[in-house]
Amino acid sequence: MNSTQHPAESMGPAQVEPYAICCATLFDGEHFIPDHCVIVESGKISDIIPLASLPNGIARQQLRGGILAPGFIDLQVNGGGGVMLSSTPIRETVDTMTAAHRRYGTTGMLPTLLSDSRPKQQACVRAVQDALNAGNAGVLGVHIEGPFFDLNKRGAHKASKIREPKAVDIEWLCSLELPSVIVTLAPEHVLPGQIRQLAAAGIHVCAGHSNASYQEVVDAIGEGLRGFTHLYNAMSPLTSREPGVVGAALDCPTSWVGIIADGHHVHQASIRIAHKVKPRGKVVLISDAMATVGSSEGCFEIYGETIKEKEGHLTNAEGVLAGSAIGMIDAVRIATEIVGIPMDESLRMAALYPAEFLQRETELGRIAIGFRADFVHFDNTFKVLGTWVEGQHQTHDSPPLG
Numbered sequence: 356m357n358s359t360q361h362p363a364e365s366m367g368p369a370q371v372e373p374y375a376i377c378c379a380t381l382f383d384g385e386h387f388i389p390d391h392c393v394i395v396e397s398g399k400i401s402d403i404i405p406l407a408s409l410p411n412g413i414a415r416q417q418l419r420g421g422i423l424a425p426g427f428i429d430l431q432v433n434g435g436g437g438v439m440l441s442s443t444p445i446r447e448t449v450d451t452m453t454a455a456h457r458r459y460g461t462t463g464m465l466p467t468l469l470s471d472s473r474p475k476q477q478a479c480v481r482a483v484q485d486a487l488n489a490g491n492a493g494v495l496g497v498h499i500e501g502p503f504f505d506l507n508k509r510g511a512h513k514a515s516k517i518r519e520p521k522a523v524d525i526e527w528l529c530s531l532e533l534p535s536v537i538v539t540l541a542p543e544h545v546l547p548g549q550i551r552q553l554a555a556a557g558i559h560v561c562a563g564h565s566n567a568s569y570q571e572v573v574d575a576i577g578e579g580l581r582g583f584t585h586l587y588n589a590m591s592p593l594t595s596r597e598p599g600v601v602g603a604a605l606d607c608p609t610s611w612v613g614i615i616a617d618g619h620h621v622h623q624a625s626i627r628i629a630h631k632v633k634p635r636g637k638v639v640l641i642s643d644a645m646a647t648v649g650s651s652e653g654c655f656e657i658y659g660e661t662i663k664e665k666e667g668h669l670t671n672a673e674g675v676l677a678g679s680a681i682g683m684i685d686a687v688r689i690a691t692e693i694v695g696i697p698m699d700e701s702l703r704m705a706a707l708y709p710a711e712f713l714q715r716e717t718e719l720g721r722i723a724i725g726f727r728a729d730f731v732h733f734d735n736t737f738k739v740l741g742t743w744v745e746g747q748h749q750t751h752d753s754p755p756l757g
Contacts, residue, residue: 441479641686
């Protein structure tokens with residue numbers, strides 16, 4: 356890693372004096388705006404003004420070309436920088452993950468834990484909470500993926516870890532006090548009322564690793580199910596007589612869907628179809644990244660099993676896809692250059708729409724007055740040149756390793 360902070364660039368939330376980020380092209384979350392400056396003060400955006408109107412005497416950071424956009428928000432990050440949260444549930448793991456993914460433009464993430472025992476998952480959540488308490492502003496909450504899944508749709512999750520939810524599991528989940536919590540489950544494997552209980556506690560419930568029928572998903576949506584984790588993957592498909600989880604996801608206008616745009620998990624045409632069918636703002640880019648992202652290592656272990664990266668994708672010994680090997684800037688590039696989604700929309704899918712899903716769209720996902728000063732600066736080759744988290748700037752001079 357070759358990320359650096361310069362003295363004039365280390366202004367963060369404690370910095371009272373404002374400074375200006377001057378850029379050739381600003382994307383504010385809706386429009387590309389030329390020759391403007393973003394004024395940052397105490398970690399937030401205090402103004403956005405034309406370059407020609409910038410007062411004399413204010414400290415400035417002059418960007419050379421490229422685009423300054425809202426920092427990416429990744430709702431599903433299993434690992435990065437050579438480590439996995441589920442394998443090593445300590446604060447340092449979370450810090451390593453956020454640092455690794457920042458090089459790919461991610462300024463806010465939900466570290467994600469895999470299906471496991473309740474004590475192991477509790478340890479993972481404590482690690483995330485410890486990172487938050489220690490001031491890691493790149494952590495927005497936690498994503499608990501499993502273990503309430505369908506065995507036939509478990510993917511790379513270990514079969515022995517999959518189980519039915521007990522009342523104590525639901526009580527523990529409802530007791531969590533992190534800023535944002537996502538729980539991914541199979542709707543057909545929870546009792547009536549349990550999704551409603553989770554939703555009432557402020558948890559964002561998503562369907563995933565599920566073999567549910569269309570009607571079972573519709574019933575779950577009625578209880579408060581809000582989204583679908585990695586659409587198309589590890590879920591019952593859309594067919595002529597049974598729409599399944601995929602059909603329910605595409606049919607429901609109020610739900611969000613996550614897409615792994617890595618060139619392996621989902622065909623580009625399937626991404627286009629989802630984007631055309633779903634209302635504006637309901638398709639979100641996620642990485643589902645594993646330990647190899649931001650690391651020179653081409654393999655890692657989960658559940659004591661070695662996962663290897665080959666030709667850009669990760670598989671276990673059975674040949675099953677086991678997460679992805681991309682960061683968010685890769686997802687934006689693929690969505691734009693290969694899928695054919697306009698860049699402004701790809702950028703919204705990576706920042707604004709995730710913020711809306713988390714119900715934090717008044718503080719994250721846009722470059723607007725009063726919002727958190729989280730930005731990504733990238734060039735026309737989609738190389739990340741710099742990031743800001745709560746106004747603290749890092750430059751990223753080396754190409755990603757993942």
